[in-house]
Amino acid sequence: MDFREATRRDLPAVLALLADEDEVVDPASVVVDGASERAFASITADARNEVLVLTDGDGNGSDGPDGTDAVVIGCLQLTYIPGLGQNGRERALVEAVRVRADRRGEGLGAELMRLAVARARERGCGLVQLTSNKRRTAAHRFYERLGFARSHEGFKLSLTD
Known part of the structure; x- marks a missing residue:
């Protein structure tokens, strides 16, 4: 297994994971539009x-163990948020956690989250949310x-239709 920052080459596979969490979507079928390109660049x-x-x-x-392209089997986004709480330490916000539907049950999601938490800890974050x-x-x-732990009740306000 390889845990790393995504590159532009991974974008179709990441979008495929986000497209349908219950089915395997072929990354080759994903159209990467301008909005996704801009978001990934940002x-x-x-x-x-x-x-x-x-x-x-x-x-x-870039390459899998047999010389072919490596297959993205999981992804997540981490955002580090500065704040005055937590004694001025950042907090890590985890979003868009996905594991390929055909690879679930192998402990990959737990490993992905464990690695993300370790990354946040190494950065000095006070908590992961x-x-x-x-x-x-x-x-x-x-x-x-x-x-x-379920510690808060969340609220969202959609700004799109």
């Missing part, structure tokens, strides 16, 4: 944001098994 240019991927690769960021849709009860159980 994330990678910002030291407080990163998209991380878990691949079945050999650690070099996330939100999860209320309908995703299996995800809630997953996060609780990893030690996350």
Whole structure:
């Protein structure tokens, strides 16, 4: 397994994971539009944001163990938020956590989250937080098994139609 920052080459695979969490979407079928390109460019240019991927690769960021392209099997986005709470330490916000539907049950999601938490800890963050849709009860159980506590009630206001 290889855990690393996503590159532009990974973008179709990341978008495929985000497109449908219950089915495997072929990254070759994903059209990367201008909005996704701009968002990815903004994330990678910002030291407080990163998209991380878990691949079945050999650690070099591009090739799999058999010489073919590594397959992105998981992803998440980490955003580091400065604040006055937590004694001035940043907090890490975890979003867009996905593991390929055909690779679930192998412990990959737990490993992905463990690595993300370790990354936040290394950066000196005071806490790691996330939100999860209320309908995703299996995800809630997953996060609780990893030690996350339901500590707040979240609210969102959509600014789009």
